[in-house]
Amino acid sequence: MAGGSVAQAPLGGRRAVFVWSIGVAVYFVAVIFRTSLGVAGLEAADRFHVSASALSTFSLLQLLVYAGMQIPVGLMVDRLGTKKVLTLGAVLFTAGQIGFALSPSYGMALAARALLGCGDAMTFISVLRLGTRWFPARRAPLMAQLAGLVGMAGNLVSTLVLAPVLHGVGWVPAFAGSAVAGLIVLVPLVLFLRDHPEGHEPAPSAAAGAGAGAGGFVRRQIADSWREPGTRLGLWVHFTTQFPAMVFLLLWGMPFLVEAQGLSRTTAGGLLTLIVASNMALGLVYGQVVGRRQSARIPLALGTVTVTALLWGSVLAYPGDRAPMWLLIALCLVLGTCGPASMIGFDFARPANPAERQGTASGITNMGGFIASMTTLLVVGLLLDATGDNYRVAFSSVFVLEVLGLTQILRLRGRALSRERDRDHDRALVRAAAVPAQGPVAGAVGDAAADAAAGSAPDPSRARA
Numbered sequence: 001m002a003g004g005s006v007a008q009a010p011l012g013g014r015r016a017v018f019v020w021s022i023g024v025a026v027y028f029v030a031v032i033f034r035t036s037l038g039v040a041g042l043e044a045a046d047r048f049h050v051s052a053s054a055l056s057t058f059s060l061l062q063l064l065v066y067a068g069m070q071i072p073v074g075l076m077v078d079r080l081g082t083k084k085v086l087t088l089g090a091v092l093f094t095a096g097q098i099g100f101a102l103s104p105s106y107g108m109a110l111a112a113r114a115l116l117g118c119g120d121a122m123t124f125i126s127v128l129r130l131g132t133r134w135f136p137a138r139r140a141p142l143m144a145q146l147a148g149l150v151g152m153a154g155n156l157v158s159t160l161v162l163a164p165v166l167h168g169v170g171w172v173p174a175f176a177g178s179a180v181a182g183l184i185v186l187v188p189l190v191l192f193l194r195d196h197p198e199g200h201e202p203a204p205s206a207a208a209g210a211g212a213g214a215g216g217f218v219r220r221q222i223a224d225s226w227r228e229p230g231t232r233l234g235l236w237v238h239f240t241t242q243f244p245a246m247v248f249l250l251l252w253g254m255p256f257l258v259e260a261q262g263l264s265r266t267t268a269g270g271l272l273t274l275i276v277a278s279n280m281a282l283g284l285v286y287g288q289v290v291g292r293r294q295s296a297r298i299p300l301a302l303g304t305v306t307v308t309a310l311l312w313g314s315v316l317a318y319p320g321d322r323a324p325m326w327l328l329i330a331l332c333l334v335l336g337t338c339g340p341a342s343m344i345g346f347d348f349a350r351p352a353n354p355a356e357r358q359g360t361a362s363g364i365t366n367m368g369g370f371i372a373s374m375t376t377l378l379v380v381g382l383l384l385d386a387t388g389d390n391y392r393v394a395f396s397s398v399f400v401l402e403v404l405g406l407t408q409i410l411r412l413r414g415r416a417l418s419r420e421r422d423r424d425h426d427r428a429l430v431r432a433a434a435v436p437a438q439g440p441v442a443g444a445v446g447d448a449a450a451d452a453a454a455g456s457a458p459d460p461s462r463a464r465a
Contacts, residue, residue: 011197016134020143022185022193023082023123023130024150026090029181030123031154032162033097033116034062036178038155038250039163039269040171042258047171048106052255052389056381058113059251063374065117067367073122074363075218078356081195082126082133089122090189094182101175124151125362128346132358133196138291140350144343145287149280152339155249156276159269225361229416230352234365236412237301238345240405242369244308244398245275245338247376252395260391261322271332278336286340290347297344298413302406304341307334309402316392342369351420372401 037044037058045055076085096116103109124147131143166174225231248256249272257268289296311331315323323331345365353361376397383394 011134011136012139016197019192019194020127020130020134022188023086023127024147025185026086026189027123027127027147028150028154029185030089030093030120031151032157032178032181033093034120035155035158035249036097036162036175037062037113038272039158039254040166041251041254043166043171044109048109050106052384053378053381054106056251056377058110060374060377060381061110062113062117062120063250063370063377065114066121067370067374069118069121070125070363070367070370071222071360072363073125074359074361075221076122077125077129077359077363078221079217082129083189083193083195085122086126086193087186087189089119089126090182090186092116092119092122094119094179094186097179097182098176101172101179125359125366128362129359130195132350132355141291141343141347142284142287144346145283145290145340148339148343149283152276152279152283156273156280159273159276163265163269221357221360222364225349225353225357225364228349228352228361229412229419230348231361231364233409233412233416234345234347234349234352234361235368236345236405236408237348237368238342238365239368239372240305240402240409241301241308241338241344242342243338243372243376243401244312245279245335246369246373247380247398248272248335249275250373251377252380256391256395257328259389261328271328274329274332275335278333279339280336282337283340283343286337286343290344294347297347298409298417301341301344301409304337305402305406308338309399311335312395312398316395345369348416351423352416372405376401 041055044050044058045052048054073085093116096112096114096119099112099115100109103112127147128144131147132140135143162174162178165177169177247253253272253275254265254268257263257271258265261268263271286300289300311327311334315327315331318324318327345368346362349361349365350358379397380394383397384391387393
């Protein structure tokens with residue numbers, strides 16, 4: 001009977017795309033709200049009469065909340081399911097955007113951004129979980145990259161739509177009007193989103209079974225996830241690759257291009273758009289490459305970090321007061337690779353953890369880039385105030401975190417890849433023993449047993465065999 005249910009609702013297909021699209025639409029709106037301050041940094045400084053370090057506190061607090069919520073959100077997704085977490089997230093980030101629009105003071109605006117960050121934190125991990133529940137495991141890298149691509153489209157909306165609207169109609173109408181998008185995505189979310197297809201209900205978690213209280217479940221989920229070298233490697237890949245572009249897009253890119261490089265707002269906005277366009281174009285490339293060849297993960301991650309550092313160094317060390325336009329364009333094109341490269345972190349954490357720990361492991365991984373971004377946002381603001389707006393000194397802090405991240409990636413990669421190979425070997429042995437015995441049905445059972453023996457998430461697509 002179970003096999004009949006699976007046959008009626010195979011993974012993938014139109015239904016999967018429809019449900020996944022609802023979740024991605026919520027994430028899309030969350031990114032618009034998250035990055036809205038990036039095109040309004042100078043206006044925010046004037047509206048609330050704050051310095052550079054105080055301005056960076058907006059994004060710092062938002063990212064602090066976001067990063068701090070990643071493990072709790074992962075645990076919530078594992079225990080409560082995707083729909084409940086996404087719905088709560090949409091309500092919170094919409095309320096935060098409205099509050100930010102109407103805040104009369106710096107303190108109230110900070111509280112609104114914290115609320116927004118809390119809701120935003122609940123979106124991406126939920127979308128990753130939808131991808132693993134509704135699509136075959138072999139498609140996971142591509143689905144993750146597609147989700148990231150849609151998120152960058154939200155960033156594009158902030159740059160191309162919100163920025164001119166803000167300059168045209170003013171602060172309150174622009175931010176309050178954008179909050180309507182949060183209300184719109186709530187409707188299909190509540191009515192149509194489902195956690196998983198019929199016949200693919202997850203097995204009850206042993207950690208949440210009898211005798212294991214909530215505290216025991218939380219401790220076990222976190223400890224077991226962190227014990228896997230793949231989870232830790234995923235965190236450091238995400239940490240090292242994501243933050244240079246995030247810091248640039250979220251807050252400091254526009255001030256740097258306008259104040260330090262002497263560009264007009266229109267030209268600076270075009271360069272920020274170029275980062276987003278580069279990200280969207282390369283996201284599909286990274287997803288296809290990693291999906292077809294797992295051995296490309298480390299070279300892609302290390303190559304992205306190296307090229308990013310070289311371009312940053314070239315811009316900051318260029319003789320004279322301003323870098324030439326061709327070099328700024330090259331920098332923005334390379335910054336577009338940071339987002340796709342950060343998604344590789346999830347491709348290390350995912351196979352290292354079984355299905356019931358995917359949310360927790362993804363939360364740990366997702367903390368990496370946002371901790372790095374939060375740290376850099378704060379340091380850049382403090383150094384700008386301390387040096388009289390010397391962007392060369394302030395942005396040099398990027399290299400410190402890149403060196404730290406590279407050190408950890410090189411330290412962990414051997415253990416993580418060795419454990420992954422051992423797991424694949426164990427799975428292959430069980431599968432080889434099952435298939436000749438009774439044909440494809442036994443083979444499907446053998447695949448599930450192999451996954452369980454290897455300690456990784458099963459590939460539900462095999463049930464179709």
